Amino acid sequence: MSQAYDSIYDWLSTEDKKFLEENLFHPYADFLSEGNPKFFNRIHNHSTWGNAAVGMIGLVMDNDELVNRALYGLENTNIDKAARDNDGGLIQQPGQKAGFLANIEEAFSPSGYYTEGPYYQRYAMYPFMLFAKALQNKRPELKIFEYKDGVLIKSVDALLNLTDADGEFFPLNDAQKGMSFFNKSVIMAVDAAYYYGEQDPRLLSVAKKQGEVTLDDAGLAVALGLKNDKEKEFQKKSIVLSDGSKGNKGGVGILRITEDESIFSLVMKFTSQGDSHGHYDKLSYSFYNDGEEVIQDYGFSRFVNIEPKNGGGYLKENTSWAKQSIAHNTIVQNETSHFNGDFDTGNKYHSEKYFSDFSKDNVQIISAKEENAYPGTKMQRTMALIKNDIFQKPVLVDIFRVKGDQSNQYDLPFYYFGQIIETSFEYDSPEKLEKLGSKNGYQHLWKEASGAAEAGNARFTWSENNKFYTLTSATMQNDSLILGRLGASDPEFNLRRDPVYIWRKSNTKDAVFASVLEPHGSYNPVTELGNNSFSQVQNVEVLLDSDEYTGIEITGTNKNKLLLVISNNDAEDQHNIKIGNREISWKGNYTLIEN
């Protein structure tokens, strides 16, 4: 409406303008702000919409008071300190600033990561960018695109990095799958980032895929850039995006490795809570083979704008399932969610990146720690994408250490897709299906089968989209392996019937879950020829585990061996250790040795 009013402003009579402003625009801006302080004065994408609305009409009317209200928030509100919105989030953190600038300041990390996650960043980009463009026109002295070291421009880069090979956003926190950089908000954001930023030619190649530009100076600049063949490929590489307004609240690691024109992407999450849209999924991950989900993040339980499903709003299973830890590919202790599923507790903490190294072609590695999700339990997960002659394609090596101060049950789920092809272990299939548990998301899983692991390895092979995958896990005696399926306690059929493979350790204080996820082979239903339907990993073994070091050895069916040793502390030191009869030494966080 502000844009429309601005467009005809000069053609209207003074009388008409006065009438419209006094009877419609000013009262409406007041309604959005002073009339709804809980909505307006928050750090939340909703508030950004409100700030932009009030600020933009203020710019058109040249009303500094409204513009300042939008930029800096309401000064005096009587919001109860404990007040919450209907999504469970606090209205106002103690000492929290408000308004548009505070939303830029607080919601974006210096790397441009938006704390609610990419799905909501995409949504919020619209008011962020639109108001910023208006400010740049009418208040150039504010230098809004340079604010916080140019974070609005950086955020576009971060957002594009948070997409899979098809341009779809990784569904971190509450997110509907299928949302992508083809969305209108992102088209607008890409054009603006190009024009108001430094004319990054990589953005042109994204705009070319989007196939659309905005009808303004920014869109024209993009169109001319493309016309003049200035575009460069937007190569998505491994990256760590920090979380938190100062970049000190963990983050997201995206590891990418390419083989035969396929990109394998790992998304590992060690952020802060992510506000009210956050999930209890510390150290969780998802894994992609190009645009295909191999190990999925469930996303949210909601059918946006599908009227028969609760009017398109959030479903109760979003809380009872999608936010719970067991809905994610991370460790769940004693069948309770991280922070006991309590928002205020989760909101206080964040995971910490321990190290990452993307400098080598054959290994991309990241490690992070979480010490607050379960009081008394410390978790560290190291994940690496590794290319080696042992494997047909790059593999994902996962070393999840957990150290408790008492005996616990630890579950590590893997949300795969598709058809089970083979398992190395025996299991029982029950005559009746029972729920895996009674609460914290476990009530939504049917137990389709369960088996006992042997000391050694458990191999689990499945097929999806005519490709094969094998997870080889270094198991111990008494570990159990559970095949589950989503859909229990779901009277409205709101949940997808997705499968899960759960690796469980019971009565355990300290444990290492070490595994190799190996994409291999292919199948063609027209020729009916398959290749490499068998894993090329013969053995995965934890050779060493202590507070100082964890070392695992992978043996291929070709008898080649690969040794990965992580220094669990003192990351940058020189290390000299003995594994078996072998002495190895290296400097830094980890070493990967072939032999």
Place this chain on the structure above:
Amino acid sequence: MSQAYDSIYDWLSTEDKKFLEENLFHPYADFLSEGNPKFFNRIHNHSTWGNAAVGMIGLVMDNDELVNRALYGLENTNIDKAARDNDGGLIQQPGQKAGFLANIEEAFSPSGYYTEGPYYQRYAMYPFMLFAKALQNKRPELKIFEYKDGVLIKSVDALLNLTDADGEFFPLNDAQKGMSFFNKSVIMAVDAAYYYGEQDPRLLSVAKKQGEVTLDDAGLAVALGLKNDKEKEFQKKSIVLSDGSKGNKGGVGILRITEDESIFSLVMKFTSQGDSHGHYDKLSYSFYNDGEEVIQDYGFSRFVNIEPKNGGGYLKENTSWAKQSIAHNTIVQNETSHFNGDFDTGNKYHSEKYFSDFSKDNVQIISAKEENAYPGTKMQRTMALIKNDIFQKPVLVDIFRVKGDQSNQYDLPFYYFGQIIETSFEYDSPEKLEKLGSKNGYQHLWKEASGAAEAGNARFTWSENNKFYTLTSATMQNDSLILGRLGASDPEFNLRRDPVYIWRKSNTKDAVFASVLEPHGSYNPVTELGNNSFSQVQNVEVLLDSDEYTGIEITGTNKNKLLLVISNNDAEDQHNIKIGNREISWKGNYTLIEN
């Protein structure tokens, strides 16, 4: 090998030829035929391969005895009349001829339909066409391509008609999904049908899609035809393909209707048993929205050439599940399969087409009867694709009449895909999942929920691939509605976890299952906009049902009404009946009246 030998024949010395023929080719041809009469002398795709092998080497060696053995089979065998192959099929029917010509004669109907179904036809086309091409070269007097009124050429047309919008074969009987006209056998068959037939320009457009031709005269002719822009679109229209060597053993009806560039296809099966690869699925159907399965046929339970799954061979669930009637979209009486799942009984009978009419743009209709699947029970199914202003897209109207000589339980399953959006009926979801039954395929279904229908309508809406579908069924008090899922009694995880909606009538002698399957609406995950997520069918009602007539009325939410009346006998007569206070009259099998 015959082709290879033929290619170098003129360059070999007489001595070498003698050596090869006496020591390799002749003994091998004898092994394939006289040495394995049960393999060679059968009506089965395996025998066709054997016939072609023996005949083609015979042609190269100019050995009439071998060629005749291939064409006419072995004259004297000592095959036990009751002998069966390992797939359960009879080796030889009483009075059955054998050999290549008998396989053409017996396995193809005059319309070109191959009794095992399109998946196996595709497989058998290779030896059929290859040997025929060789015969055409060396024994042109046989006029093999004119044999049985040119059925080999017609069979290519039939095979192409048995594909969905993406060129994938409808998975009738034992069949692996994803097999398509891109297969090598079909490329060869299309080229041969063009060259040895009447240069049908529609085949050129198929060859163009295939993107490949055979390296011989046939392929050259196709390539030249394409070079000279002779191709015409291969428009797939509604068609009935008769089954049986004389075309008098039922058949397959494929109904197609187009709207907004989408093709909706119905495949209705009323064939004979289909030999050893047949399923117990009389009057079953599947329904496609372009290349997407809306109501699926399961296909077979086998992972061809995937070694870890029983060496790629048939799995035991093919018998216990995929062949059973409950695995198909047709009526199952008292939880037993058609013909009690007995091959010999099934092999004696076939369904009968009652009528079809494809002459009108707004309705494509077919009706068939089955009176032997359950002794004492008569079944008649009429299916129509109808376009009307009531509906956003064409709908499938299904009128399944069943008439028993005693009270029975009748189950009519609908194998949909995707997410349930809304139901009009209440149902209970159990705390534990139990199997739906103990045998005949029921042991493989979990009962996820069940509810009681009201007298009136049951509406069931789901979403798949961002499209919506609603099934509106005219229910009676005491009908029950069951939501099931495949996967019970499946210790090797050989079955897909597909969902099913079952409409059950208990303690019923005569019944009409009348329903409307309505594709509607769409969803875009990038714009998050949905349209028409609600059904536009307000009511479906059986206004009349007698041995003579069945009439159903469909009322739209726009209050328009559509009356479809079927004459259940005396198809071609003039009919005058009264429905309520309304007198209607028509000539022929059915009438469709708008008001």
